[in-house]
Amino acid sequence: MTTLYDRLGGAEAVNAAVDIFYRKVLADDRVNGFFDNTDMDRQIAKQKAFLTMAFGGPNKYTGKDMRTGHKHLVARGLNDSHVDAIIELLGSTLKELGAAPADIAQVAAIAESVRNDVLNR
């Protein structure tokens, strides 16, 4: 049985998705305020790690990483609406790449599973 990560296309899919996804994030006024003044290359690397995780791929993220990594953003007002927006942008990225609806739902569920860690609650 193939895994979700394999079905989406593995590391190649992450590479193809990262620019599309990050472009959507930077263009979206609901969330782009959290990405001001960030080094683009470092952000792209982080987005790759995030997409690898969301696509069910090999990753070393822990709940603790998610908490410490977003703590300063929660202090700046990061809340559920922003997580919703990111999951939505993730879905539209995958749709653009031609992923199956069932796989897109599975990716959303993985992203959903880290919501409480990201929001530090």
Add this chain to the structure above:
Amino acid sequence: MHASQGEVPEAAQKGLKTTLRKQNLFLSCQCLPEHDMTVSLPDAQGLDTRAVIASREMLNHNVMRLLLRPESGFACEPGQFISLINGDGLARSYSVANNPVRDGVIELHIRLLKGGMMSDFLREEAAPGETVTVRGPAGNCFYVSDDGRDYPIVLAGTGTGLAPLYGIVKQALAMGHNGAIQLFHGALHSNDLYLVEELLALAAGHAPLRYTPCVLHDAPGSLPGPFYVQGNIEDVVLSALPSDKAPARLFLCGAPEFVNALKRKAFLAGLASRHIFADAFLPSKPMPAAA
């Protein structure tokens, strides 16, 4: 990490920019060596080379071209940067504007600042024949032909950000690059431009190359147009991005605000993040006055 000897397995370089791969940098967590390898932390690879000052020449009212002749073998890609260290241990980073392996000298373009310590040293003490130390090279803003020679290249720099771009352009032409090469040099006033005649001649002699100087303010009495475009280099570059964005490479060097803003705008305009190579020139911190 950096491999100084031995073959780097392909899997250990997967996902890295081509310029990082070319420097034998790899991901240690993905590296299962197939043969013996000699490796080091990437920071530890910069070796010092002694070099003799070969010449000093002013290219405009405040940019000096400094040529250094390395005493021993020195290799670097045009567009990388080195640290120049004088006898007092004063160090500043500059981009390499040529191919030192081919030319036998290292060419640097240095903006002389009033009261700058290195500027004073270069103006007053660094006579030809003086010995300095060169540390490096470092940086991944350079030309690679691994993906063929047909992709469009856009290069944009402000001030002495022209130096690495000048090196990259000459290297691309020397390697026989076929794709369109567009070079933009931004300056506040037309007298801040430099190498104008050389670049116009280079473009006239090489079909793929187009050179566009951009001047923000026109100062009365300065060089007359029409060889430059008046306007903000950011807008000029964005409107000139190739229609075929997927393979295009963008090189950006100079003032950090300019580099970071254009990097983001070009990415949003459709350029691939892995094809954007940027070098933001950070100003050296002024030294506290001696007590």
